[in-house]
Amino acid sequence: MSSVDLRIPLGLGEKLLDHVFQTGTHECVAFGLVSHAQLRRRPTLLLRKIVVLREEDYLPTRAHGATWRGAAMFPLMGDAVDDNLGILVIHAHDHEGPPRLSGDDLASAARLIPMFRNRVPSRPHGTVVVSRTHATGRIWLPDRTQPSDLGEVRWFGSAITDWTPATAISGENCSAFVRQSLVVGGQGQGWINRAKVAVVGLGGGGSHVVQQLTYLGIGEIVAIDSDTFEETNHHRVVGAGGKDLGRRKVDIMYRLVRQINLHGRLRRIHARIPNAVAVSAVRDCDIIVGCVDTLFTRSDLQELASRYLIPYVDVGVSIRPVETNNVTDRRVSISGNIVTFIPGGFCMWCSGFITDEKLKAEQQGPTRGYFEKNNDEAQVVSLNGVVSSQAVTEVLQLLTGFGGASVRTADTRVPGADVQRGYKKFDGVSGTLQEWGATRRKDCNHCRETLAAGDLIFRKPSA
Amino acid sequence: MTAQNIDRIVAELIAAYRDGISVAAEGPRRLIRIAEVELYPTCQPPQTSLLLVLDVDQPKPQVFVKPGQLLANGRVPKNSSNVLVGGETWMQFSFNIPWAENQDIIRFVAAARQRFAQNE
Numbered sequence: 131m132s133s134v135d136l137r138i139p140l141g142l143g144e145k146l147l148d149h150v151f152q153t154g155t156h157e158c159v160a161f162g163l164v165s166h167a168q169l170r171r172r173p174t175l176l177l178r179k180i181v182v183l184r185e186e187d188y189l190p191t192r193a194h195g196a197t198w199r200g201a202a203m204f205p206l207m208g209d210a211v212d213d214n215l216g217i218l219v220i221h222a223h224d225h226e227g228p229p230r231l232s233g234d235d236l237a238s239a240a241r242l243i244p245m246f247r248n249r250v251p252s253r254p255h256g257t258v259v260v261s262r263t264h265a266t267g268r269i270w271l272p273d274r275t276q277p278s279d280l281g282e283v284r285w286f287g288s289a290i291t292d293w294t295p296a297t298a299i300s301g302e303n304c305s306a307f308v309r310q311s312l313v314v315g316g317q318g319q320g321w322i323n324r325a326k327v328a329v330v331g332l333g334g335g336g337s338h339v340v341q342q343l344t345y346l347g348i349g350e351i352v353a354i355d356s357d358t359f360e361e362t363n364h365h366r367v368v369g370a371g372g373k374d375l376g377r378r379k380v381d382i383m384y385r386l387v388r389q390i391n392l393h394g395r396l397r398r399i400h401a402r403i404p405n406a407v408a409v410s411a412v413r414d415c416d417i418i419v420g421c422v423d424t425l426f427t428r429s430d431l432q433e434l435a436s437r438y439l440i441p442y443v444d445v446g447v448s449i450r451p452v453e454t455n456n457v458t459d460r461r462v463s464i465s466g467n468i469v470t471f472i473p474g475g476f477c478m479w480c481s482g483f484i485t486d487e488k489l490k491a492e493q494q495g496p497t498r499g500y501f502e503k504n505n506d507e508a509q510v511v512s513l514n515g516v517v518s519s520q521a522v523t524e525v526l527q528l529l530t531g532f533g534g535a536s537v538r539t540a541d542t543r544v545p546g547a548d549v550q551r552g553y554k555k556f557d558g559v560s561g562t563l564q565e566w567g568a569t570r571r572k573d574c575n576h577c578r579e580t581l582a583a584g585d586l587i588f589r590k591p592s593a
Numbered sequence: 594m595t596a597q598n599i600d601r602i603v604a605e606l607i608a609a610y611r612d613g614i615s616v617a618a619e620g621p622r623r624l625i626r627i628a629e630v631e632l633y634p635t636c637q638p639p640q641t642s643l644l645l646v647l648d649v650d651q652p653k654p655q656v657f658v659k660p661g662q663l664l665a666n667g668r669v670p671k672n673s674s675n676v677l678v679g680g681e682t683w684m685q686f687s688f689n690i691p692w693a694e695n696q697d698i699i700r701f702v703a704a705a706r707q708r709f710a711q712n713e
Contacts, residue, residue, distance in 0.1 A: 583679075585680060
């Protein structure tokens, strides 16, 4: 039976670890409310909420572990039923290395899990113990009688941190990456080599991204674009030549990856988001890079990223004339963005990058002309290259944590400012790339409804 | 739509489609999937799944069918596009029916189905 993975968004991981590693007279228990989805061909739990017991809810005990008043769980069970979420009972063993569920843990699960399954039969429930470096657990999936083992636990913070049952991940034994490994380490190269990254949009931005991800040694690139190569693309699509007119962009990128001939491979999806095949492929990726031209597509990618807890790096450049009354004035403004969504952090709705008004305006008017589609918009290969390179560096940071890997919210902040890193602005005229940052909004409807929502669960109505 | 009318609409759909219906909730939205509805016989395919989204912030239900649905004349419906709904891909399309939330939902669904008998 396959194992079950768990993903934990920024903020909740910190809250969970702080609570369960408290020292005192008893073990501290946290309850995780989870949705689920099938991702990377494995059932995956998506943590939506952490509920902790109050100190007065614990009962004094001379035994090892913790006991608590049953009534203390009523609000938790109410939340689980109302939001149709599964329940994980989580506690800690304070050491490094793989922890083990004790006989008491399993006896406790045997009492609680049937009750949880009775209340919310369509979601998984389970018991999990964490150490400082690993996690072990038993998860009861809906409609299964026997529990599955907990597999990989993925934490989101300044980087992706995976706790895997395997003891070590090593990099591709390839001398081509030796000098890169000096930066990211052998294990970091291992994370790169096994990563699957979606690149959506293969024009002036996406082609740079595909090329650089290939040189990094990314295990699999899922390239998504429904367009063919046109003459007006020729000055900016990396890897394309004059003989490629009319060729599908995904095929040009496939050839590019084969020519580079390093570790990775490229999967071609000749479609556009939200085509069902493209959506299914994006769901299975570790990171999404969006190099698209419309806010609608960005909105769809943001929804997938939020719903299934997938980091999403979005890039775009806009070149416009400076408006003056002097017709001989040929100055332009060149602005670009690199927005990195870390699940649990600010989203494109929180930052105001996407709003209902902007989507409505786009529906009723011309596209904003990022990279593609609007042929009147200026495009320059070097400017696309700057933001695309930064997007690839964001991917590198997420996979290897070369600039630090922490689940602490404080470690994701811009130094000296109360904003989270991840919203960079590029000024092509001055040649500067500056971190602006943004903040997750507590009243963001998108985050409230979509973050870690997982798959919709349709049920037959009761008679 | 009011929450009471949404409950009534769901009950009407259950009564009409019985085992062919399944229901999900997400935030303030109720999503009702009808496993199979009949379209005009020459539509391709002539049956489809239909999704209704009922939202307290919207005056009417939103209606979607499975992507790739073609009209009776084999063409793609005008003003249709694929959209994400609850993480799944569905096809949205435009149709007009004078309808208020206190009226019969079955007539509304019939108008949505009838849209595919038109040749544009």
